[in-house]
Amino acid sequence: xxxxxxxxxxxxxxxxxxxxxxxxxxxxxxxxxxxxxxxxxxxxxxxxxxxxxxxxxxxxxxxxxxxxxxxxxxxxxxxxxxxxxxxxxxxxxxxxxxxxxxxxxxxxxxxxxxxxxxxxxxxxxxxxxxxxxxxxxxxxxxxxxxxxxxxxxxxxxxxxxxxxxxxxxxxxxxxxxxxxxxxxxxxxxxxxxxxxxxxxxxxxxxxxxxxxxxxxxxxxxxxxxxx
Ligand code: ADP
Ligand code: ADP
Numbered sequence: 001x002x003x004x005x006x007x008x009x010x011x012x013x014x015x016x017x018x019x020x021x022x023x024x025x026x027x028x029x030x031x032x033x034x035x036x037x038x039x040x041x042x043x044x045x046x047x048x049x050x051x052x053x054x055x056x057x058x059x060x061x062x063x064x065x066x067x068x069x070x071x072x073x074x075x076x077x078x079x080x081x082x083x084x085x086x087x088x089x090x091x092x093x094x095x096x097x098x099x100x101x102x103x104x105x106x107x108x109x110x111x112x113x114x115x116x117x118x119x120x121x122x123x124x125x126x127x128x129x130x131x132x133x134x135x136x137x138x139x140x141x142x143x144x145x146x147x148x149x150x151x152x153x154x155x156x157x158x159x160x161x162x163x164x165x166x167x168x169x170x171x172x173x174x175x176x177x178x179x180x181x182x183x184x185x186x187x188x189x190x191x192x193x194x195x196x197x198x199x200x201x202x203x204x205x206x207x208x209x210x211x212x213x214x215x216x217x218x219x220x221x222x223x224x225x226x227x
Pocket of ligand 1: 011016034035036037038039040041042043
């Protein structure tokens with residue numbers, strides 16, 4: 001599903017990624033961990049072209065990423081992304097946050113987008129908050145809306161970039177629970193996270209990065225030692 005081959009990236013003279021190679025199969029959950037500044041966030045941002053890379057190749061479900069010819073709207077609608085900061089549109093209601101891209105990018109009717117959005121909002125336990133603005137929700141609730149918004153595009157895979165690290169401790173589990181459920185339903189996922197409990201529970205593989213290199217890429221059992 002996601003194939004990353006010999007990816008190298010520089011910020012000026014600073015090499016942030018060196019010969020990164022890995023792949024994520026359909027239905028696989030891969031957790032990316034490693035010290036701060038090791039390039040985890042940059043690597044997953046290369047997958048949906050939020051960051052350009054200078055050398056190597058990435059394909060997502062056969063779509064080649066990083067070429068001049070990449071169909072960016074198509075790529076971005078297939079690859080759902082959830083960030084550390086929720087990045088909901090603050091001036092739009094939760095409902096409008098959930099329907100905007102469905103209408104503008106996928107061309108769905110307002111009713112269709114609304115039905116889909118409200119269904120997903122229900123699924124993340126927030127149906128009663130549809131009419132509110134993001135600022136009226138807690139961080140954990142906003143992050144669940146962000147996940148619902150990504151899912152509203154019917155992505156074939158999901159990228160998570162430290163989705164719980166900006167949250168108060170008591171809100172972390174409500175977000176992880178949604179992610180665990182997604183993983184158990186067979187969503188293909190690549191997750192940058194420090195939540196090793198999540199990794200133990202649902203990861204098929206764990207990638208460990210250090211100084212821009214993938215220094216380990218192994219099954220969960222190999223990573224954690226015992227099954
Ligand atoms: P991680 O997600 O593992 O914490 P990042 O991918 O965010 O690491 O960053 C890797 C390294 O690249 C860090 O040293 C960071 O300071 C640097 N970096 C990230 N973005 C930029 C940028 N836009 N320009 C220059 N350096 C950057
Ligand atoms: P994240 O890990 O979620 O990407 P960061 O705080 O690492 O968040 O980065 C936030 C923004 O700042 C990103 O757009 C990143 O590219 C940029 N950035 C990070 N480190 C540097 C740096 N050393 N020099 C310039 N820009 C940077």
